[in-house]
Amino acid sequence: MNRKTLALVHTSSSLEPVFEQLCKEKKLDVDLVHIADSTLIRDVIADGELTADTLERVLHHLTAAEDTIADYIMVTCSSIGPAVDAAQSRLHKPILRVDQPLAEEAVKLGAKIGVVATLVTTLTPTADLIRRQAEKVGKEISIETELCSGAFDAFLIGDLEKHDLAVKDAIERLAPKVDVIVLAQASMARVASQLEAGAVSIPILSSPSLAVDYLASVL
Incomplete structure (x- = not known):
């Protein structure tokens, strides 16, 4: 083969x-x-x-x-x-x-979906994709968003510690309000594994995996 x-x-x-x-x-x-x-x-x-x-x-x-x-x-x-x-x-x-499999999984897991991004240009297309997926399967959802200001600039200059801290803070702020959190950019994926045990009890989804x-x- x-x-x-x-x-x-x-x-x-x-x-x-x-x-x-x-x-x-x-x-x-x-x-x-x-x-x-x-x-x-x-x-x-x-x-x-x-x-x-x-x-x-x-x-x-x-x-x-x-x-x-x-x-x-x-x-x-x-x-x-x-x-x-x-x-x-x-x-x-x-x-x-x-992010297509990400959107499908997010809609499957919850009705209140949080989207975290480091770029505003990612928030809109990701949220739109999730909404279209929800419409496709006939599910009513709501979306809460968190923009990590300054995180992408930190990522570009190699300051991963600052980038990751901003993303983690956004996740922890959003978690009490939603059923599932979506990390909107592939570059954010590793942050989920850095959260302290028990810090967030809901699923955190990233697109690459x-x-x-x-x-x-x-x-």
């Missing part, structure tokens, strides 16, 4: 080892192809949204990913996740938003 190829489109090369390690841990036996372009997230932040011009650049990368003879493609940044919808009609290979679990079921 031929090994399959999974192409990952990132807005930060720092996510490459995260997904390499997850695939090993979950025994997802695929060849990985990484395409990283940090100018995408830079421009989304500067513009405050995913503009038509940036969308076209994302679509260019997705087309390039398909040209690598990938069997499956995943976009690992929630801020550019909406590009997946636009890509469906252009690509012949299946494509996944990294759930996305790789899903891919393991279809590849």
Whole structure:
């Protein structure tokens, strides 16, 4: 049986080892192809949204990913996740938003859903995706959001301690109000494991692990 190829489109090369390690841990036996372009997230932040011009650049990368003879493609940044919808009609290979399995699991686990993000440009697309998933399954939900101001800037300069502390504080503020918490960016995933035992009693979901679990079921 031929090994399959999974192409990952990132807005930060720092996510490459995260997904390499997850695939090993979950025994997802695929060849990985990484395409990283940090100018995408830079421009989304500067513009405050995913503009038509940036969308076209994302679509260019997705087309390039398909040209690598990938069997499956995943976009690992929630801020550019909406590009997946636009890509469906252009690509012949299946494509996944990294936060799609996350949204499905969040809606399954609770009616009051908390979303924590370090970028405002991630809060809106993540919340919209969760709402669409709830509508799809006919479930009424409410969403509470927490923006970790300054955390993303700290992440960019390598101050992970400041970044992680801001995310942990946001999780602990939000936890009493909701049934489940969603960490909206893949770069936040490791923070959940840093919480002290008993600090938060509700599920905390992050996209990388759930996305790789899903891919393991279809590849």
